[in-house]
C-alpha cells in the first residue's frame with residue numbers, strides 16, 4: 165500500500181545498491197585485507213563480466229576514465245594524435261584525453277539520437293586523427309553501422325565508451341563489442357555500482373596484455389577511500405528512498421530551487437579547474453580494482469538486466485504519454501538499438517519553469533552534469549560551434565524513470581509534465 169502523498173515524493177534518481185552488494189562488500193571488509201583474496205575476487209568479477217559482455221579479455225580498473233586512458237596507452241596513442249569524440253560529453257573525459265597529449269576533435273551530435281553524428285565524424289577527422297570514441301549517451305546505442313563505416317573510411321580505430329550503456333544492444337549484440345576495445349564505468353550513479361570502478365573489454369590479446377601489465381604495475385585501489393565511498397553510497401541510498409527523501413531532502417531542494425534554481429545548477433556543474441583546462445593527469449589515478457569493488461560488482465551484475473528492463477518499462481510508458489506533446493522532445497532511439505535507459509532526458513525551452521512545476525507536484529528532476537564540451541575554455545578555439553550539443557546543454561531535463569518506480573508514479577510524472585506544458 166502507498167503512503168500519503170507527502171511521503172511519496174519522487175527523487176530524481178535512486179542509487180543502485182542492492183542489499184546483496186552491501187553484504188558482499190561488508191563480507192570482504194571483515195575478511196583480512198590480503199592481496200590474494202583481492203586478486204581472486206577481482207578475477208572472478210572479470211570473468212563474469214567477460215561472459216556477460218561476450219568479451220575475450222576484461223580487465224577491472226579504478227574508473228571509466230582510467231579504463232579509457234589505459235586503452236589509448238595500450239593502443240600506442242602518441243602526443244598529437246587526434247581522437248574524434250562527441251562534443252556533448254563528460255568534460256572530464258575530454259580533459260583526460262587532452263591530458264594524455266591527444267587532440268580531441270569534437271563532433272556535434274545528431275538532433276534525434278543525441279549521439280555522435282556520423283557525418284560530423286567525417287567532417288572533423290583530419291590527417292592526424294587515429295581514433296573514434298563512440299559514446300552511447302544515456303544508454304541509447306549510437307548508430308554503430310554508420311559510425312564504423314565512417315571510421316573505416318578515415319582509417320580510425322574505434323573505441324566504445326559504454327559508461328552509460330551497460331546492457332544496451334545494437335542489432336541484438338551488446339554495445340562494447342563493435343570496436344577494438346570498450347570501457348565501462350561503475351560509478352555511484354551507474355546501473356552497476358561498485359562505488360568507483362571501470363572495466364576494459366577487448367578481443368585483442370596484445371592490447372589486453374599491455375593493459376594488464378600497466379594495471380599490475382599500478383597495484384590495487386586502496387581500501388580507505390572506498391570505505392568512505394561505501395558509507396556515502398549507503399547514506400545516499402537511504403536519503404533518496406521515498407519516505408526519507410520526502411521528509412528530508414525534498415523540502416530542502418524545494419526551498420533552494422525556489423530561491424536560486426540557476427545558481428544551484430551552476431553549483432552542481434562546478435568542477436576543479438583542471439577539468440576545464442584540459443590538464444587532467446590521469447596517471448596517478450591508475451590502479452586495478454579492489455576486492456571490495458569486485459565483490460559488489462559480482463553481486464550486482466546479475467541484477468543489471470532486471471533493473472534495465474524495469475527502467476525500459478517505465479521509459480516506454482513515459483515516452484508514449486509524452487509523444488507529440490508540443491514543446492517537449494524526447495531522445496529518439498534507432499530501430500536497431502536496444503536501450504538500457506540509464507536516463508530519460510527531454511528537451512524543453514523553459515526548463516526552469518517546468519522543473520519548478522514538477523517540484524510542486526512532488527517530482528524532483530535534474531539538468532545533469534554533461535556539457536557541450538566545445539564550450540570548455542580549452543576547446544573553444546579548436547572546436548568552434550556545435551549547435552545541437554549547445555541546445556541540449558541549455559534545454560535538457562532528466563525525468564525520473566528509475567527501476568523501483570511503478571506505473572502510478574510514471575503516470576504522475578507524465579500528467580504533471582502535460583499539465584505544466586498546457587499551462588504555458
Ligand SMILES: Cc1ncc(COP(=O)(O)O)c(C=O)c1O
Nearest residue numbers: 227228229254257327349350351
Ligand atoms: C559517458 C561517460 N564516459 C565516461 C565516464 C567516466 O567514468 P568514471 O566516472 O568512472 O571515470 C562517465 C561517467 O559519468 C560517463 O558518463
